[in-house]
Amino acid sequence: MxxxxRDSSGDWTKCDGPCKRWFHNRCAGIKRILKKTEKWDCIKCVNQSNRPCRNCIK
Structure with missing residues (x-):
């Protein structure tokens, strides 16, 4: 998966946690492009909350 x-607004990463939402890398504090095999959970999923970053869309 x-x-x-990447689009005109920048690089995006999908959360592997329960929310499965997409986040701008800059909003999520991701400083590099993740490898396809790397997993990443947004801070909300890490903290057991599934609300997205207010600047990112589903």
Missing amino acids: QNTA
Whole structure:
């Protein structure tokens, strides 16, 4: 599964946690492009809350 993407607004990473939402890398504090095999959980999923970053979309 591809968990990274790029568009005109920048690089995106999909959360591997329960929310499965997409986040701008800069909003999520991701400083590099993740490898396809790397897993990443957003801070909300790490903290057991499934609300997305207010600047990112589903």
